[in-house]
Amino acid sequence: MIPDLHGFGPVLLEGTLMTVRLAVASCAVGIVLGLLGAGAKLSASPILRAVGGIYSTVLRGIPELLVVLMIYFGASTVLMAAARPFGHAGYIELSPFVAGVTALGLTFGAYATEVFRGAIQAIPPDQAEAARALGMGRGLTFRRVILPQVWRLALPGLGNLFMVLLKDTALISVIGLEELMRMTAFAVGRTKEPFTFYLAAALIYLLLTALTTLALAAMERRAGRGHGRR
Amino acid sequence: MDVALMVDSLPRLARGMLTTFELVALSGVAGVLLAVPVALARVSRRAWVRAVPLGYIFFLRGTPLLVQIFLVYYGLGQFETVRESFLWPVLREAYWCAIIAFSLNTSAYTAEILRGAIQAVPPGEVEAARALGMPRAMAMRRIVLPRAVRMALPAYGNEVILMLKGSALASTITLLDLTGAARTIIAKTYKPLEIFLAAGVLYLLMTFVIVRLVRWAERRLAPPAGSRS
Numbered sequence: 001m002i003p004d005l006h007g008f009g010p011v012l013l014e015g016t017l018m019t020v021r022l023a024v025a026s027c028a029v030g031i032v033l034g035l036l037g038a039g040a041k042l043s044a045s046p047i048l049r050a051v052g053g054i055y056s057t058v059l060r061g062i063p064e065l066l067v068v069l070m071i072y073f074g075a076s077t078v079l080m081a082a083a084r085p086f087g088h089a090g091y092i093e094l095s096p097f098v099a100g101v102t103a104l105g106l107t108f109g110a111y112a113t114e115v116f117r118g119a120i121q122a123i124p125p126d127q128a129e130a131a132r133a134l135g136m137g138r139g140l141t142f143r144r145v146i147l148p149q150v151w152r153l154a155l156p157g158l159g160n161l162f163m164v165l166l167k168d169t170a171l172i173s174v175i176g177l178e179e180l181m182r183m184t185a186f187a188v189g190r191t192k193e194p195f196t197f198y199l200a201a202a203l204i205y206l207l208l209t210a211l212t213t214l215a216l217a218a219m220e221r222r223a224g225r226g227h228g229r230r
Numbered sequence: 231m232d233v234a235l236m237v238d239s240l241p242r243l244a245r246g247m248l249t250t251f252e253l254v255a256l257s258g259v260a261g262v263l264l265a266v267p268v269a270l271a272r273v274s275r276r277a278w279v280r281a282v283p284l285g286y287i288f289f290l291r292g293t294p295l296l297v298q299i300f301l302v303y304y305g306l307g308q309f310e311t312v313r314e315s316f317l318w319p320v321l322r323e324a325y326w327c328a329i330i331a332f333s334l335n336t337s338a339y340t341a342e343i344l345r346g347a348i349q350a351v352p353p354g355e356v357e358a359a360r361a362l363g364m365p366r367a368m369a370m371r372r373i374v375l376p377r378a379v380r381m382a383l384p385a386y387g388n389e390v391i392l393m394l395k396g397s398a399l400a401s402t403i404t405l406l407d408l409t410g411a412a413r414t415i416i417a418k419t420y421k422p423l424e425i426f427l428a429a430g431v432l433y434l435l436m437t438f439v440i441v442r443l444v445r446w447a448e449r450r451l452a453p454p455a456g457s458r459s
Contacts, residue, residue: 061391061437062430063398066409070430073422170294174402181296188304195305202293202301209292 005200008187012197015183016204022100022169022179027162029105034112041117052113059110064168067107072099072175100172108165115157119150152223159216166208180204232421236428239415243425246411247432253397253407257332258390264337269344270370283341290338295396298335303327303403328400336393343389347382348374380451387444391437398433408432 005012040052059067072094079092094102123146131141173181184201188194268283290298306312306321320326351374359369401410412429416422 058430058434062433063395063409065398065401066426066430066433069409069413070422070426073416074426077423167294170296173296181294193308195301195308198297198301198305202289202297205294205297206289206292
């Protein structure tokens with residue numbers, strides 16, 4: 001089953017490490033954006049609710065590839081326009097890694113917004129009422145009572161999103177980041193064996209998703225301590 | 231913001247939209263046709279039949295769509311037997327490669343959605359059909375599948391939206407779908423923001439149309455008011 005890689009194994013390994021780094025960084029950004037989005041969607045302010053709603057609807061409705069291209073090519077236009085008044089006339093370019101983390105983080109965040117919103121709403125409202133009755137403020141209630149439970153409730157949904165994210169990292173090869181797909185294309189260019197190498201890349205992605213499945217199961221068990229089968 | 235350029239590009243973006251629609255529609259139909267036997271195998275009474283599609287589903291759901299497209303478009307040409315076969319005129323075309331990859335990909339997800347729905351059909355209904363003398367296959371065709379399709383519809387709607395978004399990857403193998411059209415216009419005009427924004431709005435439009443269509447289908451397939459389902 002292991003294809004002959006003509007010595008390109010280390011190159012693919014290097015790409016795999018970049019893929020993992022990209023996925024983890026985007027996930028971290030996405031979780032923060034998702035919490036902010038859910039907070040906005042559940043807030044008392046109609047403006048914040050609208051902002052949260054537009055964010056999650058728009059970014060879930062347009063292709064990830066388009067988001068990636070938009071951030072990578074669009075951001076430099078915006079950044080250059082913003083820098084011109086300060087006397088900077090040169091060309092500004094986002095690094096593919098930063099652009100990739102931004103694009104994937106934004107997409108992950110849009111889906112995570114809905115996951116977190118569902119998790120927060122799944123916590124019985126009496127708990128917040130009890131906390132308020134004990135004299136806790138809104139912020140403190142959220143931090144001490146709601147948030148610690150959100151993790152357990154949101155974990156299965158976030159796990160699915162991470163699997164999707166892991167596969168979407170392949171898109172960042174389009175803007176030149178040297179992750180697994182890009183490194184594979186490099187090896188294909190040298191060896192003229194596209195099937196061998198794309199199959200090898202596919203198997204590496206499968207390995208990553210399989211490992212993630214195992215890790216997620218362990219995390220869910222841990223997060224569910226004290227909430228065993230009742 | 232160059233609004234005039236956005237308006238000028240609309241005809242070309244609209245042509246791209248048409249290609250995107252074709253890709254999604256053709257691979258959607260092919261995907262469903264492939265998904266039905268896979269799902270039926272997954273709910274078989276025989277353990278070895280259930281195990282047959284496991285690798286298929288695991289591979290297609292566990293690897294990026296981009297890898298699958300490249301495997302079909304670049305990968306198959308590595309083999310002389312493929313290049314010399316009668317299929318080569320088809321497999322040489324980016325268009326058909328995209329359709330093949332998308333169909334296979336969506337068939338795996340659709341099969342899992344359908345399997346879940348089939349298993350969610352209350353066993354009492356199947357027993358009732360069997361008690362009335364329906365053979366297993368007929369009960370599957372007349373009772374289980376119609377019920378399962380209705381239950382699978384909302385999840386399938388999400389899958390169609392994911393397929394629409396995935397179809398943007400066709401632009402990586404030279405196809406001029408909506409994203410591909412946007413990229414060629416940008417290569418000439420160097421106005422990424424305007425064109426990608428216009429393309430994004432068009433994608434959102436298509437997403438909303440799909441959401442509406444699925445809702446309409448759900449209403450059409452719902453049992454008439456007052457009847458018990």
